[in-house]
Amino acid sequence: MDQNLPLNVMIGMIAAEPYEDVTLRDISNFNGCNQAAHVVIYADTRTPAVQKLAPRAAVYLQFRFDGHVGFPGGMLNRGERPEDAAYRELTEESGLDSEELRLTKDDLLVVHYSKSKNLLLHLFVKKVSIDIFHLLETQTVNCHEWGKEVIGVLRAPLYTMSDGYRGFPAFLDSKFIGNCKEQLLHFLDKCKIMTKEEIDLALNAKPFVLGK
Ligand SMILES: O=c1[nH]cnc2c1ncn2[C@@H]1O[C@H](COP(=O)(O)OP(=O)(O)O)[C@@H](O)[C@H]1O
Numbered sequence: 001m002d003q004n005l006p007l008n009v010m011i012g013m014i015a016a017e018p019y020e021d022v023t024l025r026d027i028s029n030f031n032g033c034n035q036a037a038h039v040v041i042y043a044d045t046r047t048p049a050v051q052k053l054a055p056r057a058a059v060y061l062q063f064r065f066d067g068h069v070g071f072p073g074g075m076l077n078r079g080e081r082p083e084d085a086a087y088r089e090l091t092e093e094s095g096l097d098s099e100e101l102r103l104t105k106d107d108l109l110v111v112h113y114s115k116s117k118n119l120l121l122h123l124f125v126k127k128v129s130i131d132i133f134h135l136l137e138t139q140t141v142n143c144h145e146w147g148k149e150v151i152g153v154l155r156a157p158l159y160t161m162s163d164g165y166r167g168f169p170a171f172l173d174s175k176f177i178g179n180c181k182e183q184l185l186h187f188l189d190k191c192k193i194m195t196k197e198e199i200d201l202a203l204n205a206k207p208f209v210l211g212k
Pocket residue numbers: 036038069070071072073074075076117119121177178179180181183
């Protein structure tokens with residue numbers, strides 16, 4: 001992929017179906033379509049993962065009932081604000097209700113639109129302390145949805161191992177729900193956790209195969 005392309009073009013090239021960026025000014029044009037809201041919860045971490053590799057951050061994701069990776073969140077109820085829907089779903093899908101996790105409209109990172117689903121997708125972002133992050137991870141296995149909608153807790157491996165593929169590049173080959181993968185890359189770029197060049201390198205990395 002051409003590294004000089006803007007990230008939204010790179011993302012458009014990897015998306016299974018196109019998602020348009022929606023500017024906040026234009027949101028009112030989408031009244032009446034289906035809406036969903038999801039949230040990226042993340043924390044700074046200095047704890048090396050494996051082989052002394054320092055992850056760029058701790059980012060919370062879930063393994064869903066359908067075998068896909070996704071952020072906590074879901075569809076808005078009638079009349080519900082996106083930030084309230086994202087928080088409601090987060091508490092249902094993690095079992096944790098904490099002031100540190102509460103969302104406001106200022107936590108909105110990006111909005112995408114899927115024409116084929118007529119769906120507006122709001123993505124919120126919340127940085128928390130590593131202690132709250134760890135509590136969120138451990139609490140999830142006791143939540144009401146555990147074993148139902150949520151079947152796993154994931155911390156994205158934000159490092160690349162010496163073969164250039166294991167770690168983050170391999171993780172990007174997982175099955176992501178909706179535009180979750182594009183949302184993850186957008187978040188890493190916008191919150192300055194990775195550069196566009198690092199993201200592009202990870203997207204293009206290939207597993208090492210003996211004899212090739
Ligand atoms: O992490 C995500 N990022 C982006 N879209 C997602 C994510 N998780 C689910 N979706 C999409 O959002 C919509 C609502 O799905 P979800 O299963 O979360 O809602 P629900 O829990 O209210 O049933 C679906 O179109 C799904 O593809």
